[in-house]
Each structure stands twice: as C-alpha cells, then as structure tokens.
Amino acid sequence: xxxxxxxxxxxxCKSGTSVKIECRSLDFQATTMFWYRQFPKQSLMLxxxxxxxxxxxxxxxxxxxxxxxxxxxxTLSTLTVTSAHPEDxxxxxxxxxxDSHNEQFFGPGTRLTVL
Amino acid sequence: xxxxTQAQTEIxxxxxxxVTLDCVYETRDTTYYLFxxxxxxxxxxxxxxxxxxxxxxxxxxxRYSWNxxxxxxxxxxxITASQVVDSAVYFCALKWSNSGYALNFGKGTSLLVTx
Numbered sequence: 001x002x003x004x005x006x007x008x009x010x011x012x013c014k015s016g017t018s019v020k021i022e023c024r025s026l027d028f029q030a031t032t033m034f035w036y037r038q039f040p041k042q043s044l045m046l047x048x049x050x051x052x053x054x055x056x057x058x059x060x061x062x063x064x065x066x067x068x069x070x071x072x073x074x075t076l077s078t079l080t081v082t083s084a085h086p087e088d089x090x091x092x093x094x095x096x097x098x099d100s101h102n103e104q105f106f107g108p109g110t111r112l113t114v115l
Numbered sequence: 116x117x118x119x120t121q122a123q124t125e126i127x128x129x130x131x132x133x134v135t136l137d138c139v140y141e142t143r144d145t146t147y148y149l150f151x152x153x154x155x156x157x158x159x160x161x162x163x164x165x166x167x168x169x170x171x172x173x174x175x176x177x178r179y180s181w182n183x184x185x186x187x188x189x190x191x192x193x194i195t196a197s198q199v200v201d202s203a204v205y206f207c208a209l210k211w212s213n214s215g216y217a218l219n220f221g222k223g224t225s226l227l228v229t230x
Contacts (some may be wrong), residue, residue, distance in 0.1 A: 032216060034216075034217050034218075041225075042222070042223075043206065043220045043221065043222045043223050044160075044206070044218075044220045045220075046217045046218070046219075049217060091158055093158075093160065095218075097216050103165075104216060104218070105162075106152075106159070106160040106162075108157075108158070108159040109158045109159060109160075111158065
C-alpha cells in the first residue's frame with residue numbers, strides 16, 4: 001500500500017511551452033502533497049506544499065506564477081511549469097502525506113528536459 | 116536553523132568493505148524525525164529508516180545499521196560488507212514539528228562500491 005505515482009516519468013519540451021506533471025496517491029487519500037526539485041548531482045529542494053482545496057504554499061524563491069499547483073482532489077496534485085526554459089530542466093519529485101500515519105511517500109519522479 | 120549536513124560528498128569503497136555515511140543535524144525542536152533515503156541511478160527515492168527524537172536506540176536491518184546520538188546531533192548510517200548494488204546516492208533528512216511535514220534533505224553522499 002501507500003503508492004504514489006507520477007506522470008509522465010520523463011518529458012522533453014521546447015522552450016516557452018508549458019508542461020503539466022501529475023502526482024497521484026493510488027491507494028490512500030492525501031490532503032497534503034509536496035513538490036520537490038532536484039538539479040543534477042544536487043539535493044532535493046522543497047518547492048511547495050500542496051493542500052487539497054486551497055492554495056499551495058511556496059518556498060522562498062519559487063515563483064508561484066511559473067509553477068502552478070492544483071490539488072483539486074484528495075488523490076491528485078498537478079504541477080504545471082509554465083513557459084518552460086532550459087534552466088527549468090530538472091528532476092521533479094512529489095510526495096504525498098498519509099494523514100492517518102503521519103508518513104509521506106515519494107513518487108518515482110519526473111525528469112523534465114527543456115530544449 | 117533546521118539543517119542537515121552530510122559532509123561526505125563522495126565515497127568509494129571496494130566490495131565487502133564496511134562504510135559509514137555521516138549525518139549531522141541541527142534543530143531547535145525537541146520533537147523531530149530523521150530519515151535516510153537511497154536514490155539509485157533510476158532516481159526513485161527508496162525509504163530506509165525513520166527515527167524520532169525520543170528513540171535513541173540504534174537499529175540494525177540486515178547489512179544496514181544506524182547510530183543515533185543526540186549528544187552529537189548525529190544519525191550515521193553504516194553498511195556492512197558493501198555490495199555493488201549499494202552504489203547510490205544516500206540522503207539524510209530532517210522533519211521537525213513546524214515543518215508542515217516536509218523534509219529538509221542533506222546534500223547527499225554518493226557511494227560507489229566497486230568489485
């Protein structure tokens with residue numbers, strides 16, 4: 001149990017286009033999901049906290065108008081990278097919090113390459 | 116400040132050697148959680164262990180063991196008789212009571228085990 005999926009697992013897009021990444025909790029409900037970003041050979045950095053039914057909370061330095069987060073249901077959060085540029089190329093990882101157990105589970109990640 | 120330091124950037128060992136990965140943390144909270152994750156080349160995070168601040172017992176799981184020392188704010192991870200499959204990046208992470216359940220990751224230690 002407690003499986004989190006991400007789609008797509010990898011995506012290549014042209015500069016200036018928008019890309020949507022989905023994060024789903026497959027067998028549990030998650031009122032809170034997190035989005036992390038990991039540049040090559042670096043650590044995971046928290047981008048934002050996604051709360052079901054309310055606005056996401058962004059970490060300092062993360063542009064909320066560029067990284068749109070929608071958490072419309074208890075099992076799905078989406079991250080849209082708008083007007084993507086090569087510097088947005090990164091590995092994006094989500095996690096979902098299992099409320100009943102105060103645990104969080106990570107998705108497999110999405111590798112974004114912007115040409 | 117809430118911080119995790121993994122001073123070892125890269126470690127290279129020969130198979131069957133024991134290796135210890137260091138993790139030093141910093142937090143003002145009395146209630147907090149420490150984690151270790153493994154990230155193989157595929158990128159997916161593999162959960163290894165969670166330890167809360169009130170449980171200083173050391174843990175052993177097969178070839179893996181963890182040494183939690185509150186006196187030195189350290190949570191070190193030892194792999195005994197390392198194997199090639201242990202090659203990965205290992206992250207230590209901290210969750211404190213006001214972090215909203217998000218994790219603060221160290222920079223990671225890249226472990227290379229050669230035959």
